[in-house]
Amino acid sequence: MTPAQNPRGDRNRPARTALAPLPGRWDLSVRAFRCWLVMYRRTWRSSIWSSVFGPLFYLGAMGYGLGSLVDRHGTAPLGGVPYPVFVAPAVLAVQAMNSGLSNAMFPVFGGIHWNKIYIAARATMLRPADIYRGHLLFITMRITMNSACFVVVMAAFGLIRSWWAVLLLPASVLLGVAFAAPSAAWAVTLRVQTPMSYVFRFGSVPLMLFSGTFFPVSQLPGWLRPIAYATPLWHGAALCRSLSLGTVTAGSAAIHIGYLAAMAAVGLWLGNRSYYRKLYV
């Protein structure tokens, strides 16, 4: 080797041109994503019940069953729309949240403790951030699929009142990712699984029940309302409802989207850090 071959002119250093360049960061993330896709292609049948039929059951029982009692009493507190029309976009938001949470908690924890897929991925050229982004891509795909099914059902049952509803899908996916990104960032750090059960029991269930989903926040006692308005699910449900009913305004939409996007961005930043700490070798 002659010194002229080395661009930095250092005689003792061999040239590095012989090595193939590393694939780009998105290449590697897509590889991690495809691993989840392969697994999903074998097990999608069993997940269809909870992801597709579950929200439909809630829509049937809450929207139509309970709704028949609500509508009899008067729909003024709902803004004058029938109860199924009022509740359907909120059920969409709830299922987006639940898809995000349930895909980002136990599977992430399992990636380290049960099927150890993260440990296996760590032995390849994938970096922690690639593992994180690849898994989030897969979770985003699942949220999109579930939300799309539900939006189609909403349209088929005539529960959509406006053309703005074409934006329901991106809105609910944003909501789901806003929950999934920080949840995965946290779940990867856990040593035992019980804290995740607490998140579902004391986090997602109360959120689902009190965030202006099944009844307007104005029905809550005064001291609880500011808390409800501060929750991410309220922003997601309010955004979906305004799109579905066509009552959307630029100002409120900007606040809702900004809140959820900020939550997703903070989650991504945290996830890059926590995956690095846990998985970097």
Added chain:
Amino acid sequence: MPGARGLRLIERHARFYRRMWLVVASGAAEPLFYLASVGIGIGALIGTVAWDGHQVPYREFVAPGLLAVSALNGALNDSTFNVYGRLKFEKLYDSVLATPLGARDVAASEIGWAVLRGLLYSVPFLVVMAALGLIASPWALLALPGAALVSFATAAAGVALTTYMKSWQDFEYVMLVSVPLFLFSGTFYPLSVYPHVIGVIVEWTPLYQGVVILRDLVLGAPSWDLLWRAAYLVVVGLIGLGVAGRRIAKLLLV
């Protein structure tokens, strides 16, 4: 007495779960959240519901339904997921059968433990109902054995069906059954909401019978009908108990 030895296994579970009592106890919170949200939030949108010929406030109507759900949920989680884990992964019953306990003792004690866990959820719920003034009659005292009966029927059916499960994926079917049961068994609204045919189908679900028993007791209009409904739950439970014992014996090659 057959199954009496199973008390030992119940004692084992009590000792085992003593270390994680908070996880177990916190499960009682979910029906209370539902009571607050559906009873008070949605209740204000509904006002009153026709029941037994007169109007009752919606929160009084829905509370006994959610009591039945808490009894069902407590018993169902333990008798399905946990029994499957002990059967396939912890191999707990293999070691139990090396003692004087038999397969029937295992079935009886697993069902007994699940009933205890159901009571762990339904007793606090009943106390909260009383504190919120949602109990209309002293007959509500009988709601406690009523809730235990719902737990018994659920747990026995749960253990029996779990012995047929082949993988964790099969548990999606548990959700497929329990979520519609929870939502459609007359818990949240009277059967009159449904078309007649669906109403007849719903009447055959065990949870619906449990809901009617508890609602009639709590709202203070018990009739002799309740004995038939209770008998139905007892039969479901006994069939489950018999099947569970036989299946566990078969699976573990006793």
